[in-house]
Amino acid sequence: MMHLNKYLTLILLYFVIDLHSIPILQSSDTVQTTSIYNPEQNEGLEGGDMVPQPFQKSLTDRGVAIKPASSNRWAGGVVPYEFASNITANNSAFIVAQMRAMENLTQVNNTQCISFRPRNASDLYFITIFNGSGCYSPVGSWGSYIGTRPVSLMHGTYSTCMVSGIVQHELTHVLGFYHEQSRPDRDSYVSIQWANIDPSQAFNFVKYNDSQVDVEMTSYDYGSVMHYEWNAFALNSSGPTIIPTQNTSAYIGQRIRLSPVDILAIQRYYGCVPTPNITTTTTSTTITTTLMSSTTTTTIISSTGNSSSVMSTTTTAATSNALKIGLAVGITVLVILIIVGAIIACIVIRKCRT
Template sequence: MEGLVGWIIVLALASSLIECHSQRHRPPNAKHGDMQPHSVGEAARVASQIDELDDEDEANPWELSGLFEGDILLDRYHSRNGILNESMRWADGTVPYFIEDEDFTDEQQLVILKAIKEYHQKTCIQFRPYHKKDTSWVVFRSNSSGCWSSVGMQSDGQTVNLQSPGCVRHGVVIHELLHALGFFHQQSASNRDDYVRILWENIEPGHEHNFNKYNETEVTSYGIEYDYGSVMHYSAKAFSRNSEPTIEALQPNVTLGQRKGLSEKDISKLELMYQSQCAQREGSEDPEPPGFIDQFNSLLGLFKENAAFPTYGFKK
């Protein structure tokens, strides 16, 4: 009888743990980016431009999103501080996240999780599902036009918006998450004039501010050389008024920017930025938080049977 009672208790505890582990908590509305940042007309224009992009276009979808530098949601209280502001780093290098089911198909959710997985495989950063106790988190939405994010950790939740169709692409998710982790665009670096020339005469009037530089009290390269191939670099014709280049590399035979994923220098800078935060998490050898890997494997299983894996390229 005692043995039976013991087994009942064990099973009850196991069931409770499984239920707790699998429970999906919905966060409150994010304080940052919960509302459409565009007017109705501007939202339609942005959505149409991004939807029309294909593999042959040099422009990146985040350059067309109609916000500061294209895709940065500026908070009126924080303006442009970020990468050097320790208060805007994610504690322990861990980012709680929530994907809004109603905004994305299962295939699109898997694209988002595959981008997160690249961070797990190549950096010390971890993403895990949102818990009710979290005071800061990222929520993936697609209820606004454009691809955009805040820069750095914001309290009370922040939106990473991925317009669908158009923005739910591997490299785009990587790019927007680097913003959320604390990075501005590469060509904003204080030393950029040693590596690129800004062709001001080709920039669309009213968009010159997108090519401003930040001084070293706001951003840092952590001693890493300028990265032409960063996923955070503008394309050569960003904000062009005449289809001519707006940025010209001062070194030969280089391509400005890409939308494939993290570059080696992106990884190095991210690791240096979060070195102390990730060190606080040492002792945990699992690179994939259980909640994330359960969600990833569940979605992956939906596609294995018919080999309907998502593609990362732009539509043809």
């Protein structure tokens, strides 16, 4: 019995030591939802992780247009980058791997749509990736501003940005994109639980309007890597701050990789695939003394989030053909009537003679 107790004690001690050897947070494709600190939620930054341009007080300054425009795109879809000295070799390799993943996901017909490359001495516009105090980045290229754009991807003892979806999230900001739940149409898809939001962070849930952002004609995407998680900036982290309404079982806030809709939005924003236009209808009518024709051409371009389709139909009604057919039928009927009349007349005349 004593030997049995001894063995049980040794086994228990082994498991205690083994549990202490497990790191608190590991680099993986999942985010620990029980973490008290979220490195994407940084006080003083718009949306918790977006850095304003040097001449802006915030991203929503009314004097500055923040709607993605050609001046906010990276020329040719190319983003030059450099690593600060406090980024380790392992972490820089992990970040570059996420860059390659984004390039592969967004390519069209085996041609890169966007790319990230090390900066060279002639680059005036570039990002500097460093181990800061959280996960945050600029939105877009910052136009003609000369110099570096800071991207913080921290890796600490208790929290890290070295998760595939977090790195891709911040790099998508760099490409020019905002948070999904800030879209002008978000109230049709989610319900914001203002009562559970930290009042000092409520500004992070303000919607942009149509003059500020461009949704790139993609549908609202619960699965976007740019969407907040369900309890972002919560007073009570066990309760939600965002509730999906159209799909109540939808999971929001994934940090695995770009969603199909994220990919399509990037491709459209950088001109790698066409951006759909609204439905257009053109009708023309020509009338002459000998011909009447009506031609209607309708082109419909539709988008369903991660796909688009084009349907074109042309209908031509040549009323001259109908007139010809009607005339032929009329003549035929007239001839038949004449023949029938002649036969009847002949019968009547014969009866009269008899």
